[in-house]
Amino acid sequence: MANFSSNFRSTLIEVVQSVFRIFGLHLQYYNPSNSEIALVDYLLSQNNIKTIVDVGANEGQFALKLIKKNNYSGKIISFEPVSSTFEILSKNSKISPNWVVIQSAVGGSVGTLPINISQNSVSSSLYKVNEHTVKAEAGTAIIKTEMVNINTLDNLLQTQQWEDELWLKIDVQGFEREVLQGASEALKRAKVVQIELAVIPSYEQSPYLEEIITKLRASGFSLYSIMSGFRNYNTGQMYEVEGFFVRS
Numbered sequence: 001m002a003n004f005s006s007n008f009r010s011t012l013i014e015v016v017q018s019v020f021r022i023f024g025l026h027l028q029y030y031n032p033s034n035s036e037i038a039l040v041d042y043l044l045s046q047n048n049i050k051t052i053v054d055v056g057a058n059e060g061q062f063a064l065k066l067i068k069k070n071n072y073s074g075k076i077i078s079f080e081p082v083s084s085t086f087e088i089l090s091k092n093s094k095i096s097p098n099w100v101v102i103q104s105a106v107g108g109s110v111g112t113l114p115i116n117i118s119q120n121s122v123s124s125s126l127y128k129v130n131e132h133t134v135k136a137e138a139g140t141a142i143i144k145t146e147m148v149n150i151n152t153l154d155n156l157l158q159t160q161q162w163e164d165e166l167w168l169k170i171d172v173q174g175f176e177r178e179v180l181q182g183a184s185e186a187l188k189r190a191k192v193v194q195i196e197l198a199v200i201p202s203y204e205q206s207p208y209l210e211e212i213i214t215k216l217r218a219s220g221f222s223l224y225s226i227m228s229g230f231r232n233y234n235t236g237q238m239y240e241v242e243g244f245f246v247r248s
Helices: 002-022 036-046 061-069 083-095 131-136 153-157 176-181 184-189 209-218
Strands: 051-055 075-079 099-102 105-107 111-118 142-152 166-170 190-198 221-228 240-247
Touching (some): 036 061, 036 221, 036 240, 051 061, 051 153, 061 083, 075 083, 075 153, 083 099, 105 176, 142 153, 153 184, 166 176, 176 209, 184 190, 190 209, 209 221
Parallel strands (some): 051 075, 051 166, 075 099, 105 142, 166 190
Antiparallel strands (some): 111 142, 221 240
């Protein structure tokens, strides 16, 4: 009977997978090894996370997923520099009384800088986009620039009330090196760091993944997991992955 149930289950899974493949989709198990939502669930609970710092929030997609998919109800502090995008972020943040949004770029210095605003907004960067990136995804093309305020993460967090057991998420389109330079105190209080890692940099002057891994290792973190990220879907070449680091 056990063999019959196992065989029936395997056959059913294969039939369902076949149907999904017709539409170019792939069905997989929900667990931390292949689902970012499941991985985030696990790391949130294992590290007793009380504060999420969202650097490069765009319209708040990351925080909305935390609230809606992971049932997270703790403190969220989001940073977004682009005026039009920040306006949408502010509206989205009304979903939670514990979600604070701040209009600022985050880096290793204090002042103002021009930001390159992309057609799709999520690819806007303080660096210029590389040609191969635009070829892989036309939406990454720059359509205009805007002067934005920039400050260090350590300075910005001094203006907020928050608890340790910090999760630091960094999605800054090639500006990771500079964010980490201005985040030495925040890193000391973080238990999880989630950050984009460049296999092939999408932006000029942006770091390769080896540099960021070395920096975080020196700050007391170990690479815990990697999830698939931005790639050229015509060739299959990977440009970026999502790295999850935990306090060693």
